[in-house]
Amino acid sequence: MGLIAVDERKCTQCGLCARACPAGIIIADEGFPRTVEKIEKGCITCGHCVAVCPTAALNNCRMAPEECQPLAADWRLEPARLEQIIKGRRSIRRYRPDPVDRSVLEKLFETVRYAPTGGNSQSVHWLVLLDPEEIRRLTSIVVVWLRILLIRGVPGVKGMLKAWEMGADPILRNAPHLIVAHGAENDQAVNYSAIIALTTLDLAANSFGLGACWAGFLLQAANNYSEVYDALALPPGHRMCGGLMIGYPEFEYARIPARKGARVTWR
Ligand SMILES: Cc1cc2nc3c(=O)[nH]c(=O)nc-3n(C[C@H](O)[C@H](O)[C@H](O)COP(=O)(O)O)c2cc1C
Known part of the structure; x- marks a missing residue:
């Protein structure tokens, strides 16, 4: 053939x-x-x-x-439903301690693997940290980096260090799990593909009653402090593209916070 x-x-x-x-x-x-x-x-x-x-x-x-599985004729959501899903998603920073069943996370990945990838490369890899202790350990390594930044006089660090010293986790928010998207360093498109996949995951998580939050501080630390990279232990030649904390939210939101209007240039 x-x-x-x-x-x-x-x-x-x-x-x-x-x-x-x-x-x-x-x-x-x-x-x-x-x-x-x-x-x-x-x-x-x-x-x-x-x-x-x-x-x-x-x-x-x-x-x-x-x-190729058949596509349901009524697969499209009504705009008003989809609007609620997109507007109702929040960055979740307080989690219930209960673990998420691995089978639920597997279902999430089953959906997320259909997110678009550059040239259909499907080259995004995932690391899932299931153990909250390991997540706490990762935060403690980021905290070492924050202390270095404090000595260098970088603003905005003091508050985070204080929060950590008082038992909070300002980096990974005491999330029960962490999902890291990674890919080959020499893959030009993998960063974009990973961000799209993470965005898809962030949205899809809500359907399972889960909440997520972007691990931006962790990504910054991973890019600037090799000990964080070492702790992630990604495959050789891979870089972290982004991450999401994930778990069951401690509480629900009653309203959608206001946002700026879209700044669009029409031509
Ligand atoms: C790239 C990126 C990195 C982020 N990093 C963090 C983070 O490290 N910690 C955190 O608490 N929130 C983080 N956030 C969440 C933003 O603060 C959040 O999206 C914003 O405040 C709007 O809130 P909402 O997502 O609930 O609409 C991040 C968001 C993005 C898009």
Whole structure:
């Protein structure tokens, strides 16, 4: 089989596979769809040719129709529902101590792996810290970095150190779990892909009754203090792209906080 095989009994020659291919590899100008062989290697295995076919007539050698789950006809949320989901998401900084069942986190990743990635690279990796003790240890390493910053006279550090000394965790908020997205240092797109995946995860977490918060301080520390990197123990050649604390929120919000209007230039 070449890149694609077409079941001629099922194909209606609608041409959608050609129109959906981002690399222009499929042509369907007359007769059954075929590929431009010399550019076949440009296929990014996005699966659009298979997914768009209304009759499951097209088989891509890298992705059979059976591998692509059917999409429910009513999959779109009404705008008002989606608006509530996006506006209702909050950065959660107080968590119940109860652990999140690993199977729940696995379900989250099952959704998040469908977030878009540059060139369909799907190159984001994940580290999940399940042990709150390890998270606390990670904070204590960031605190060492904060102390160095304090000596250097960096503003805004004193308060965080004071909070830590009083038993709070101003870095990882005593979250029961931490999710870190990482990827190869030489992967140009992985940072963007990871941020999109984390954003998707942050939103999706709400459907499971979970709350999350971006671990921005941790990322800064990881980028500036090698001990944090060492503690994360990512695979060699990988960098941290971002992280989220995650757990069950201690309380619910009753309102949506006000935000600036969108600053849009219309042309
Ligand atoms: C890139 C990024 C890094 C952040 N880092 C932290 C952090 O380290 N600690 C924290 O408590 N909140 C962090 N936040 C949460 C922001 O403070 C929060 O998004 C903002 O205050 C708006 O609140 P909301 O997310 O509930 O709408 C971060 C958010 C982003 C987008």
